[in-house]
Amino acid sequence: RSYKRQMMCRRDIDNLSVPFLAIYESLIPPQEEKLKQKQLLALLEKLVCKEWPMARLYLYGSCANSFGVSKSDIDVCLAIQEADMDKSKIIMKLADILQSDNLQNVQALTRARVPIVKLMDPVTGISCDICINNLLAVVNTKLLRDYAHIDARLRQLAFIIKHWAKSRGVNETYHGTLSSYAYVLMCIHFLQQRQPAILPCLQGMKTTYSVTVDNVDCAFFDQVEKLGEFGRHNKESIAHLVWGFFYYWAYCHDYANSVISVRTGSTISKRDKDWTRRVGNDRHLICIEDPFETSHDLGRVVDKHSIKVLREEFERAADIMQFDPNPCNKLFEPY
Template sequence: MSLSPVPPALVDPPTSIPAPDASPSPAPSPAPTPAPTGPVAPTEPAAPTEPAAPTEPAAPAPARDALAGDFISFDDSDNDDDGDNPWIQTADAPLSADVEAMDSDHGLDDDELARKVLGTDYTPSGTPPPWRAESSGSGNGKKRKRDATKPSFVELVEERLMDSKRPPWVVGKSYSDNLTVMLHEEIIDFVEYIQPTNEEHFLREIAVASVRKMLLAEFPNAEFSVFGSFQTMLYLPHSDIDMALSFDESRYINPTSILSRVDRLLRRSCDFTKIEFVRSARVPIVKAVHAQFGFAIDISVNQKNGQHTVKAVKQFMREHAALRPLTLVLKMFMFCRELNEVYHGGVSSYTIITMLLSMLQTHPLLVRKELRAEENLGVLLLEWLELYGVCFDHRKVTVISDGFRIKDREAKYFPGPPINPMFLSIRDPTDTSNDLARGSRQAPEIIGAIRWAYYTLTIAIARCHALKRKPVSLLGLILTVDPSILEARQALLEIHKELDAHSDKLIAAQNKRRNDERNSRQTRRESCAAAAEKAEQAAAAAVGAGRSNASLAPQRKTEVVEFVEDDSDE
């Protein structure tokens, strides 16, 4: 269902979003201009015939007011009692200057930064970066006049709400009228849609087996292992397969030398394409793509901690039912914005898992068991987006699996190299000396994308409440499934059908051969049994004949003796 046209009074982002009202509303009257939530430059009242100048999205508080009982507060008295808690920000600065300051300091390009935040379908002429203040960038605090030809952030959200195109995971589905419940149900449907099918997993196992056979033939003394999302079943259709070669005499092994041989081995094979040896990564790897199935593979050397990580993640998923579905949603969210590759400055799936654990294991309502996580996925997704997109200051805070640490005090807790304050810092739950986000150079894009998603969803829910309209999809506002992924999955299904049909023919041929061999053996057994029976009969006949001759011998002897006697008498 598409939304009706928005009245002019509701086009620009209000500083106070109206709360939902279950009772029928009277005819709309001219709404008074709301008071701003933060310090803004004084402006003249807009003419009745001209829309007011759009502003940045409102602070979280008005959005929470609009959501009323649907939203669960993460703030609680159980939080860290430090007065300078860097996770808490004041309401008059909802869009903290951290991303803007880092952006201006590093000279990031507006279009490139916004493209990474908004997704791959960004067009520079129509979508301004949503988290930025309308400033000139000179640092003098003066407001820059907004380009009237560009739509405001709320207009963009409303435009997407009016889009009747359905994401593939909502086709044929119906959802609750409660929008946060709808978001929860939509997450479940998305996970069912995007998770690997039995056919896809079977083909991945074939690809793994082919790589294992080839590498062990080249390195017979090595141990081959698979780790990462393939083992935890947290992979998406586009996810790569992490493999490793391990050697007992690891102190004498040069990983670069081994990977060079792997690189040459893959290039000689016709089964792999797009082969790349990434020497500059913190962990050198050889990347390739399986030519038949299209699966990306990463091969490393002596990554024995990968199996420990797999065991830990499986244990975390057993303890937290919400971890798997939220991980799949956020992995796809990062992939849509090209922020999912660590060696390109993004975040890994294990980093996302750790960030989720930090929230799930410290959320007051979850800790007190007053909230069932598996029944509130939509609320928890909003909480996570708010926590890391609005409240989180990555320059001051290090994330750990059961909370956070202030970076200035971290040295006494965790060993390892010093932390770059401009980067994210997220500690490995299985090895606290390992900073998972050490290579995540795109911190502005990552935090900005999370913040954009939070404001997109909260404003969309508030506007739907205000307009009393039900959206086609909420999750589809921040996630897209590229058509190439759908085509690849369909191609894999066709390949599996062909292999299945071919295997059926092979199985039928094998069964026929086995039946023929069985019939042949049965015929030979019957022939042998018949021959044996004849032989036994012949032997029995021979024995019977021998006995007859033996009984006649004394009589003949007697006759001869008598004849001789008779002859002698004569």
């Protein structure tokens, strides 16, 4: 892979925005789905507060970060202070509480890396995962949502990339490919790098929002409505950005030496993070720094085999965007 392919000019690229925007529109959850999610959250709150009046429920993940497509499951975090109970006991008890109501398939997964209760609400048809005290995820959800409000192209790009990743089977962390969260960070990073930039670096600006969670200081500028139209000097169309995104990950990113970092709005060197070799199961073959848990590489699930799959998929997509007269069909072809 010593070559860097030229990103050739494709004159008709902007015309391709029409089909991409149509795909984006078709993935947006309808208002009634959002209402049903709220309805389910209210039911869960009622049940939980009967047992634990001081507990709070927060939505996080794609149902709250604005990157959720239609018919997604919802992610809920139970914030609770129970000094004398460990997480798996809370999970068991929570499952018990919810079992008694008419929720379906209530399961306590106490042995998972992140212990959760899973359930399905037959009234709304929505499935839900509830975790305990994972407040960093609630904060990174807010960061992603705030970024989405700065420029509409981020949400469009992320929907298209998530849709591509699901279609191509590269959105499965248990098979060594990347999480949706990782793909959204890759999109934010990419838009921070455009010239002129489409997104700023919120963690590099004046702090207007600050919390400390699990000993991690989370601080950033969150008054995004005051940024005006930040990306207005950049006129790149969505089709151009989809093309550029795949081109970037196929031919421009330095996998051997660079870590992408939304926190700094740039890339940093693997050497500075000591991510140059395999430690335990973390291979650091593609490095994506978590914006708050900076010792956490979201690419750590990627192994020797899946890095090859991923890079071939980026190249395939970049080539389709480059040469195919009608790229949407082939790009999202089931694998």
